[in-house]
Amino acid sequence: MPIWPSAPSPILDRARQLHREETGVESTQVADCPGTWLVMGEHVDYAGGITLVAQVSQRVAVAFSPRRDDLIKVTTQSTTLEGTGTTTEEISLGAIEERATNQRLVDHQCGLVAERLGGIVWTMIHRQLLSRDTSGMDVTVVNDIPADAGLGAIASTEAAFALALLGSAEDCDEAPLRARLAEVCAQAAEAFSPAPALRSRYTAALRGTAGQVAVINYADGSVTQAPHPASAGMRVFAVIGPEADVDQTSAIQGRRRFLDAACRAFGTESLRLLPDAPTRVLDWLRAVHKVHGAEGQPTLDQAASWLTFDQEETGRAEQLSRSLRSRRVEDLWSLMAESQAGLESYGLNAQPDLVKLILVRGAAGARAAVAGMSAAVIAGVDKRHAGNFSADLSADGFTLVDLGIGSPAQVG
Structure with missing residues (x-):
């Protein structure tokens, strides 16, 4: 049965051991971080809306030690259904500096993970969190988060690495420093990744509370908590669909460029x-079409549908946060259905066929894990029926990940 395996031993211990085996030295610091389940609102994260994010039990750990040169050398051991696989990537801090200066994005010959982690170092140096004399590093990553499940494996790796770099700080567990680290990770992801960054993932992973759902309101920057639906007799699964690669990056970035342009036009940080x-x-866009033409701009109908989605999804996320706090978990499933329909109307690949199959197999609710960026679907199932549900979907050939309940990033 293609059920994602549970961790064989504590992940921090595995990271320390692998680092010792790969480099011959003890790690300077090690930290681990949970994967994140985007409960609702991920596509209004950038629009200043409300995003609900839960930590999952699958985690990633990062260990590092300094080098004498300026290389960031990353060894990654990833859990798979067949066992583990190991890869090695490297990039120099000089190359990172050049790419940041010239605004050139990921060169896959150097490796996505190495560039993203090098970007964390570069950003922390320029945010005065690390010394300008920082040298290269040997970095070891042990990752138990499935890559195709929409659970933010790379974001968790970045958050764990950033926390490890400041793990010796006395206030590394305090909210102000963790908020700053979340900002650093989001800023680095914007600069060093071609994929749209979801800043709410970093916030939830670093500042969330064990067994709770983080409610992140970008209107006022607040981070509060709501009860996790799994505490009410439910189990939550990620069901990985048959499409290995779903990439609507350009479509998502197009929506973000439109929001940026509108915010600049009205001199506001957020349309909210x-x-x-x-x-x-829409009046402004109509004027833009008239003066500059419609080339490179959304149509009025497209823009209207995007703005409507942003408002409605933010409203659903706000309503869901109230329902979870009132222990009305049953509201989650109807709101998930509304959100799923909204994502489909929004024009992103929300895996509607897989959602329908999951509901037929007995799930109380289902929704795309990250529409437009993942083929996975999140399913909520009554604990009494979870065994039959997972057996049926496994027999259909899908991979299931039991998300469990996670806890925030920690220094080892």
Whole structure:
């Protein structure tokens, strides 16, 4: 049965041991971080909306030690259904500096993970969190988070690495430093990744509470907590679909460019802070079409549907946070259904056929894990039926990941 395997031993211990085997020295510091389940609102993260994110039990650990040169050398051991696989990548801090200066993105010959972690070092240096004399590093990553499940494995790796780099700080467990680290990770991801960054993942992984859902409101920057639905007799699974690669990066980035342009036009950080935003933004876009033409701009109908989705999804996320706090977990499933329909109307690949199959197999609710960026679907199932559910989907050939309940990033 293709059920994602549970961790064979504590992940921090495995990271220390692998680092010792690969480099011959003890790690300077090690930290681990949970994967994240995007409960709702991930596509309004950038629009200043409300995003709900839960930690999952699958984790990634990162160990590092300094080098004498300026190389960031990353060894990654990843759990798979067949066992473990190991890869090695490297990039120099000089190359990272050049790419940041010239705004050139990932060169896959050097490796995605090495560049992303090098970007963390570069950003922390420029945010005065690390010394400008910082040298290269040997970095060891042990990853139990499935790559195709929409659980943010690379974001968790970045958060764990950033935390490990400051793991000796006395205030590494305090909210102000963790908030700053989340900002650093999001900023580095924007600069060093071609994929759209979800800043809420870093916030939930670093600042969340064990057994809770992080409610991140970008209107005021608040981070609060709500009860996890798994505490109410439910189990939550990620069901990995048959499509190995779902990439609508350009479509998502197009929506973000439109939001950026509208915010600049009205001098606001977020359209959510702009009174009567949909009407005013559409009037502005109509004027842009008239003066500059429609080339490179969304149509009025497209823009209207995007703005409507942003408002409605933020409203659903706000309603869900209230329902979870009131222990009305049953509201989650109807809101998930509304959100799933909204994602499909939003024009992203929300895996509608897999969602329908999962509901037929007995799930109480289902929703795309990250529409447009993953083929996985998140399913909530009554604990009494979870065994039959997982057996049926496994027989259908899908891979299931029992998400469990996670805990925030920690220094080992």
